[in-house]
Amino acid sequence: MPPLHLVRPPCNPYSATMWSIALKMLLGDKPKYFGLVFGVTFASLLMGQQVSVFISLMTRTAGLIFDLTEADIWVMDRRVRYIDEPEPIRDIDLSVIRSVEGVQWAVPFYKGVATVRQPNGLSQVVVLVGIDEVSLVGLANDTLLGNARVITQPQTAMMDKNGYKFMWPGEAFSLGRELELNDHRLIIKAICNAAPTLTTYPTLYVSYATITQLFPQARNRLPFVVVKVAPGQRVADVTRRIEQDTGLQALPRIEFAWRSINYFATRTGIPINFGITVFLGVIIGAAITAQTFYLFVVENTKQFAAMKAFGVTNGQLFRLVMLQAAFVGVIGYSIGMGLTALFIRSVGNVPAFRGLTLHWQVVAGAAVVITLIIAVSVLVSLIKVFRADPAMVFKG
Amino acid sequence: MTAISLDTVGKIYQSGDIATVALQDVTLQIPMGELSMLVGPSGCGKTTLISIATGILSPTSGTVITLGQHLARMTDTQRVLFRRQHIGFIFQQFNLLSTLTAAENAAMPLVAAGIPLSKAVVTAKDLLATLGMADHCHKLPKQLSGGQQQRVAIARSLVHDPALIVCDEPTASLDGKTGRDVMGILRSVANHPKRAVLVVTHDNRVYPFADRIYDMADGHMMGVYTHETYLHKESL
Numbered sequence: 001m002p003p004l005h006l007v008r009p010p011c012n013p014y015s016a017t018m019w020s021i022a023l024k025m026l027l028g029d030k031p032k033y034f035g036l037v038f039g040v041t042f043a044s045l046l047m048g049q050q051v052s053v054f055i056s057l058m059t060r061t062a063g064l065i066f067d068l069t070e071a072d073i074w075v076m077d078r079r080v081r082y083i084d085e086p087e088p089i090r091d092i093d094l095s096v097i098r099s100v101e102g103v104q105w106a107v108p109f110y111k112g113v114a115t116v117r118q119p120n121g122l123s124q125v126v127v128l129v130g131i132d133e134v135s136l137v138g139l140a141n142d143t144l145l146g147n148a149r150v151i152t153q154p155q156t157a158m159m160d161k162n163g164y165k166f167m168w169p170g171e172a173f174s175l176g177r178e179l180e181l182n183d184h185r186l187i188i189k190a191i192c193n194a195a196p197t198l199t200t201y202p203t204l205y206v207s208y209a210t211i212t213q214l215f216p217q218a219r220n221r222l223p224f225v226v227v228k229v230a231p232g233q234r235v236a237d238v239t240r241r242i243e244q245d246t247g248l249q250a251l252p253r254i255e256f257a258w259r260s261i262n263y264f265a266t267r268t269g270i271p272i273n274f275g276i277t278v279f280l281g282v283i284i285g286a287a288i289t290a291q292t293f294y295l296f297v298v299e300n301t302k303q304f305a306a307m308k309a310f311g312v313t314n315g316q317l318f319r320l321v322m323l324q325a326a327f328v329g330v331i332g333y334s335i336g337m338g339l340t341a342l343f344i345r346s347v348g349n350v351p352a353f354r355g356l357t358l359h360w361q362v363v364a365g366a367a368v369v370i371t372l373i374i375a376v377s378v379l380v381s382l383i384k385v386f387r388a389d390p391a392m393v394f395k396g
Numbered sequence: 397m398t399a400i401s402l403d404t405v406g407k408i409y410q411s412g413d414i415a416t417v418a419l420q421d422v423t424l425q426i427p428m429g430e431l432s433m434l435v436g437p438s439g440c441g442k443t444t445l446i447s448i449a450t451g452i453l454s455p456t457s458g459t460v461i462t463l464g465q466h467l468a469r470m471t472d473t474q475r476v477l478f479r480r481q482h483i484g485f486i487f488q489q490f491n492l493l494s495t496l497t498a499a500e501n502a503a504m505p506l507v508a509a510g511i512p513l514s515k516a517v518v519t520a521k522d523l524l525a526t527l528g529m530a531d532h533c534h535k536l537p538k539q540l541s542g543g544q545q546q547r548v549a550i551a552r553s554l555v556h557d558p559a560l561i562v563c564d565e566p567t568a569s570l571d572g573k574t575g576r577d578v579m580g581i582l583r584s585v586a587n588h589p590k591r592a593v594l595v596v597t598h599d600n601r602v603y604p605f606a607d608r609i610y611d612m613a614d615g616h617m618m619g620v621y622t623h624e625t626y627l628h629k630e631s632l
Contacts, residue, residue: 021504021513024495024496028496028536302491309450310484310508311508316508393487394447
């Protein structure tokens with residue numbers, strides 16, 4: 001045999017050259033690699049999609065408040081806990097509010113539920129929104145068909161797009177449809193895009209004057225006044241002044257929206273039931289990811305033991321496995337979030353999913369959870385590897 | 397210099413209240429420049445002895461000096477780095493990484509020591525070519541025969557030019573001819589004044605390759621023989 005040509009290596013315990021080995025170990029075993037990526041992808045998709053649907057559902061409870069961006073403050077009776085539980089205030093209070101220092105303008109805003117009857121005799125529950133006919137504050141401004149200002153005319157209404165599809169599924173948008181409400185005729189003369197509501201009932205926009213005609217008792221039964229703060233005034237100061245001068249409850253817009261969301265969150269079964277679903281989704285996703293990673297590391301224990309025998313340190317093994325985990329985690333998470341975004345985009349036009357959005361907080365939260373799951377499962381399995389007796393490689 | 401020097405080494409495995417004596421007062425000297433064999437029945441303590449001699453396990457008692465170093469005076473990390481620099485291993489089951497090519501497997505000790513994979517593979521390919529594996533460098537372990545895999549394992553044990561090569565049943569998974577070929581390679585590797593090869597084996601067909609045979613039984617060192625004197629002892 002010819003003499004062996006050999007080199008004596010430097011001894012660097014902190015070398016990063018094991019990284020290429022780490023990726024080759026990972027990518028060389030395709031079934032395991034795809035299994036790992038699938039586990040992380042599934043967990044990410046489950047978390048992103050379920051949490052987004054949950055957030056969308058909760059946001060719908062305050063959809064009208066979020067939609068009314070022109071106003072800074074909502075004024076209502078002190079007993080009101082959320083937007084769907086209005087208590088009437090006096091019409092005169094509107095004038096009092098307008099006289100409060102720092103109020104640029106204040107207009108009435110009606111929100112209630114009514115039953116309309118169609119010409120064919122079928123009835124349908126609708127959300128009725130009464131808008132100040134002068135300022136049109138609160139009117140959905142994304143009109144798809146017709147002109148929104150037509151609601152200033154008597155017996156005229158604008159319906160939201162999803163409500164139209166809900167009432168007349170499969171039919172093309174057309175203006176002039178008639179509805180009957182409290183023995184009054186309402187003609188739909190405009191169709192608009194509006195923030196989805198929790199119930200998916202159609203939303204009918206009418207003028208506040210029409211409301212008083214439809215419900216004669218609505219005079220002196222005004223549910224809300226929405227207020228714009230004058231330039232240079234602080235919302236908190238004006239809110240306090242309104243409460244002092246009227247004895248009513250005044251809330252900044254976002255605070256009222258959160259109050260409505262919190263009411264549904266704490267007083268209804270929606271968040272608990274849906275929360276359990278989300279929780280189970282996260283647990284299942286976590287279990288799949290953790291188990292897959294654990295098995296991946298543990299199945300390689302003998303190979304790791306062999307590496308330890310010929311001089312690979314625990315630190316090198318740690319970095320090697322963490323790099324594999326990070327590689328799989330980033331790819332699986334990216335695909336999972338991509339699929340979540342694709343799902344949200346693909347169902348964007350379905351009325352039941354209107355308003356479904358992938359918030360950055362969900363993206364970040366899922367990243368944190370996935371990272372934690374992977375880190376914990378890898379660390380637990382690595383403990384087993386670190387404790388592995390290198391002598392095990394001598395056992396056939 | 398002596399490659400391995402054990403002085404009254406003992407090893408007891410403790411599992412709860414049960415203590416198992418694996419080695420008892422083992423004393424031996426393995427010289428450089430020779431191929432030494434450690435033989436004996438299963439469970440006699442051979443694997444424990446090579447694990448202690450290479451710093452993988454710590455003895456319960458006695459002194460271990462390997463390549464002039466007191467292993468007991470080293471930290472765990474120092475022992476790992478000592479193995480990385482000075483010891484090569486060949487295992488019965490080869491323990492090649494299934495997703496790496498033959499050359500990459502052979503290059504592993506260099507990569508672990510911080511040499512870039514591309515550079516380490518060049519060295520490993522040269523060595524594999526010396527071992528008659530030039531045409532198989534790019535193949536995965538599953539594409540190689542048992543003998544070829546063992547040659548890769550031999551290359552891996554030699555690639556960092558260690559002073560001590562420890563082989564655990566290197567021919568157990570091989571047919572007779574391939575086993576003899578592998579032992580021939582190890583024999584030539586041992587023909588170097590600054591290198592020692594220690595082979596643990598059951599395979600009496602390979603005894604003729606040994607310069608010395610250390611006979612173990614029940615955790616004790618029974619004696620040191622040449623091939624001829626060992627056969628004579630066995631025939632009695």
